[in-house]
Amino acid sequence: MWQETLPNAWESILSQIRSFEYSQKNVVLVSTATLGVGGMLVYWLRSRHKIKTIEMGDGWWGSGERPLKGKEDESIRPFKIETSDKEIEDLHRRLEQARYAPPLEGAAFHYGFNSSYLQKVVAYWRNKFDWRIDIHFIHVKPSYVPHGRAVQPLLMVHGWPGSFYEFYKIIPLLTEPAAHGLNEGDVVFEVICPSIPGYGFSEAPHQKGFDTVATARIFHKLMNRLGFKEYYLQGGDWGSRITTNMAQMLPQSVKGLHLNLIFVNKQGLRRMISVMLGAYVPWLVGLSREDVRRMYPFIQKNIYELLRESGYLHIQATKPDTAGCGLNDSPVGLAAYILEKFSTWTDKSFLHQDDGGLESKYSLDELLTNVMIYWVTSSIVSSMRFYKENISKDPGLTADARVGVYVPTGIAAFPQEIVHTPHVWAKKIFKNIITYSYMPRGGHFAAFEEPKLLAQDIMHFVRKVEQL
Structure with a gap:
């Protein structure tokens, strides 16, 4: 009997062991699944709060090949702006020999820089402007x-x-x-x-x-x-x-x-809807009264103003060197190109004034100092290239x-x-x-x-x- 019952008992024990092992597997599986879901949840919660960043990276923008590591000059040095007499003489000669196209009557700044006022600016630049700045960065x-x-x-x-x-x-x-x-x-x-x-x-x-x-x-x-x-x-x-x-x-x-x-x-559908609704129920799309006052009538006025004021951008974002050659060769052309922006970008209403309203906000000394920085460094072309380098990669500047x-x-x-x-x-x-x-x-x-x-x-x- 003992011999008969032993196998039965052993079988019972084995059955209990198997049952225990199975339940343990379930516990392990459930625990593993729980840990997996929990881990994913923790990762998700952490990733939500993790701030995305632009990679610091590295680059070389100097001429030729990059120097070997440790060979780059990392010193901070004093810098003094110096302009030679020869450069000033060349500038004066170019100013004296400038040619002007007669402006349209009553055009003010609607067609760009008014050439009658430009002659006044150039005369001041040639005869009265004193070029003095003595620090760089x-x-x-x-x-x-x-x-x-x-x-x-x-x-x-x-x-x-x-x-x-x-x-x-x-x-x-x-x-x-x-x-x-x-x-x-x-x-x-x-x-x-x-x-x-x-x-x-x-x-x-x-x-x-x-x-x-x-x-x-x-x-x-x-x-x-x-x-x-x-x-x-x-x-x-x-x-x-x-x-x-x-x-x-x-x-x-x-x-x-x-x-x-x-x-x-x-841009997108949501933004378009926001713009359209904003004209009638601004509070519904989170616009304040001041937002409405500055933005509308959006479709007619602001879109035209953006087109009118962005012509330079299309040139500089595509063929900066072509237009830049002329500006780099002509101080008068450079002054007209730069100072026109200081007119209309300072106040849109200056467009209607023969002098572009420039001297109501700035002195000619201040304006011409900025122009001179571009002239003596021949930097107008390289400054215009900045548009192409950025916009050709990302036309909407949204990356x-x-x-x-x-x-x-x-x-x-x-x-x-x-x-x-x-x-x-x-x-x-x-x-x-x-x-x-x-x-x-x-x-x-x-x-x-x-x-x-x-x-x-x-x-x-x-x-x-x-x-x-």
Whole structure:
């Protein structure tokens, strides 16, 4: 009996063991599945909060082959602008021999730069203008810092057809705010204003493909070599795109980003619907009354203005060297081409004035200093190439919109800017907008035209960021 029952007992035991093993497998399978789902959930949650960035990468834009590692010159050197007597004599000869086409009667600036007023500008340039600037990339520290105040490094980047000279009037307001009646808490700045490579006194790229991302990389290296680990950024025009790329590239180095023009060009059905509805029920699509006032009638007026003001862009984005040759050879042509932008981009209504309204906002000395920077450096062609390098790769300038900007951002919306971007559109890309200001006056060249207004908005933004 024992012999008969043993196998039965053993079989029972084996059956229980098998049952236990099976249940354990189920537990293992269930546990594994649970862990798998849980792991995926954790990964998904983490990936949601992971900030996408533009790769820092590297590049070589100098002439010839890249030097071996360790052979590049990484020094920061003083730079002094020097213009020879021979260069000035050549300029004067060209100005004296200029030919002018007679303007249409009553055309004002509707056909471009009025040639009658151009003759006045050229006469001033030839006989009265005194060419004197003695610094290149500007690095200005406050001469006095009150006890307890932190000095904030601020990189300011210009655009086209401007230069580092655009910031001359705003720099003292930022480095010595109290001396100029600006009291914005404990905000004092150390200002760095470089020239974009190919503009002014920065060497032009020798290789194709130099775009805003490449510029962003270089400017991060500049700030690093100056000893800064964290810093604020500010820009308009191309400077806006460059500093935005900097914030997308190394967000850990950017304390805050302040812009007076933003690129939000992503189009689509949703945007079209927003535009159409905004004309009638703006509140439904998140537009304010001020947005409506600045944007509409959108279809008729603004589209025509964009077409009228963007002709230069199509030339520079396709065949910059062709038009650039003429401008590089003729100081008068160069002045007309550049100063026309300082007219209509400052105030659209200046189009109706015979002098383009230029001297109502700037002095001829200020305007011609900017033109001279392009002339003595022969940089108009290389500056125009920047359009081709960026737009040929990304015609809608939307590639970096997929990355997003997560650093604290301040936006100053000037009423005479070429395009107006409402807050509701801006936040699709700029995820952490701290301040959005509808500025009371001013246009495209904000730092040059309204330095005090822009300085106040920068200070207000930085103060709020520092209080976070």
